Amino acid sequence: MGTSGFLVAVAICLLVVQFTKLLWARRRFPPGPVPFPFIGSLWRIGWRIRQDTLMKLAKSYGDVFTVWVGPYPVVVLAGFETVKEGLTDNYERLSGRPMIPFFKFLSNEKGVMFSNGKTWKEQKHFSQATLQTLTQMQKDLQRQIDKEAGHLVETFAREKGQPLDPLWPLMHSASKVISTAAFGHQMSIEEEALRNLTEHVNTVTKFRGSAGEMVYNIFPSLLQHIPGPHKKVLSSCEFIRSFIKKEVENHKKKWAPHGEPQDFTDFYLAQIHREQMDSTTTFNEDNLVQVIADLFVAGTDTLAATLSWALLLMAIHPEIQAKVQKELQSALDPSKLVGYEDRKKLHYTNAVIHEIQRFSNIVLFGLPRLCMEDLNIFGHFIPKDTLVVPDLCSVLLDPKKWETPQQFNPNHFLDKDGKYTAREEFFAFGTGCRACLGRQLAQTELFIFFTCLMKAFTFRWPEGMKGPDVQPVMGAVVHPSPFKICAVPR
Structure with a gap:
């Protein structure tokens, strides 16, 4: 046997050994597609995730099943009852965040989204309480949301009913609201700098959930030395952190320890000051920077994607759009700005907004959890330290819970x-x-932006253009396929 034949034989033996190990290991986990060396379950999943990818697997293997990403098992929870059992009833056991390579680079285990233990608990509790305070009581933030809604109306009005791409105006407005929440209205951020920040945030969110991220997580050391899209993303992460650090430094020059907090950074600096003598505190500037980065990454693209779906769906369903406009006209005082409290008398509009979120399901799968203890869910054993992914899409489209899950239906x-x-x-x-983390802020923005746009315009599909493509663009945040729409002044 020649050298090449020997090497081939060795390679085959190694593959057989690896395959045998995978078959032995999978006995400990819930059922799922057979994993193969290197590719895991990708032969069954494919490199391109679709909305129904995991839902189809659930039909074959049940609502608790295992897929393998390379040599790593990932347990999927599908359907309302299963996801609720995992994330609500067993929330402590599934409270961990796995430190997979890309998550680690994004956060260095700081902030809220990608941290664990004491850091996560303290940062989450503080950040959630502070954001609720800002949303409910901070006049500057409410004023900024109203202001950005007005800017959106002005931007769309300038097109005079001609086709426009709504995505970037929506992203920019969402980013400015987060900037106000984080840094206040007297921030040093210029429009161009904020636009650059928004573009870098978009680069990061597009990479998350992609095949590129999957490859990076499997071969992080190798990809550090190879050019590719991951290099641009890593550069964007550094830009975001550097941008926020600079703004925090500017903030510190004006901040007074005993002054009245005006924004998130004020509240956080005050907390650092209060705990400066505690050697175990997690409140420091590194965590402050990362929490604000989390807010930008989580809150910019998601709002823009949801509103993009909203405008597209209103153009596709003019009868629903007309009912929303009729309710806005009859229930609101035209001389006053729309407020979040107005949702209580706008029953149909509120239902439409929630149905937009359900139908578009822009976050198909929640970020993966780490099982902190051995866990049994509906008779399936999940070992400690296993990655668990909740299929949120399967909840929002669960035929056991929704009358017409695949249709856009505000009656839900x-x-x-x-x-x-x-x-x-x-x-x-x-x-x-x-x-x-920022649910209340996001709901406020979504309600005010949507109602202001509905009051000002009727959204129509451009004449002569091919009909709307409702196929989603997959990623960590699901956007509609790129489109242009006509905002016709009312």
Whole structure:
């Protein structure tokens, strides 16, 4: 046997050994596609994730099943009852965040989204409480949301009913609201700098959930030395952190320890000052920078994607758009700005907004969790330190819970009297202890931006253009396919 034949024989033996190890290891986990060396379950999943990818696997293997990413097992929870059991009823056992390579680079285990233990608990509790305070009481933030809604109306109005791409104006407005929450209205950020920040945030969110991220997580050391899209993303991460550090430094020059906090950075610097003598505190400038980075990454693209879907769906369903506009006209005082409290008398509009979020399901899968203890869910054993992914799409499209899950139907959120009714199955913001940090801020922005645009325009599909493509663009945040739309002044 020649050298080449010997090497081939060795390679085959190694593959057989690796395959045998995988078959032995999979006995400990819930059922799922057979994993193969190097590719794991990708032969069954494919490199391109679709909305129904995991839902189809659930039909074959049940609502608790295992897929393998390379040599690593990932347990998937599908359907409302299963996801609720995992994330709500067993929230402590599934509270961990796995430190996979890309997550580690994004956060260095700081902030809220990608941290664990004491850091996560303290940063989450503080950040959530502070954001709620800012959203409810901070006049500057409310004023900025109203201001950005007005800017959006002006931007769309300048096109005079001609086709426009709404995505970047929406992203820029979302980014400016987060900037106000983080740094206040007297920030040193210029429009061009904020635009650059928004572009870098978009680069990061596009990479997350892609095949590129999957490859990076499997071969991080190798890819450090190879050019590719991951290099641009890593550069964007550094830009975001550097940008925020600079703004925090500018903030510190004006900050007074005993002054009245005006924004998130003020509140956080005050907390650092209070705990400066505690050697175990997690409140420091590194965590401050990362928490603000988390807010930008989590809150910019998600809002823009949801509003993009909203405008597209209104153009596709003019009868629903007309009912929203009729309700806005009859229920609101035209001389006053729309406020978040107005949702209580806008039952149909509120239902439409929630149905937009359900139908578009822009976050298909919640960020992976780490199982902190051995866990049994509906008879399936999940070992400690296993990665667990909740399929939120399977909840928002669960045929056991929604009358017409595959159709855009605001009646999902209306009772028999036409009143808005909340649904337990509405997991658009996730659920449990790792649910969306800025949920209240996002709901406020979404409601005010949407109602202001509906009051000002009727959205129509451009004449002569091919009909709307409702196929989603997959990623960590699911956008509609790129489109242009006509905002016709009312």
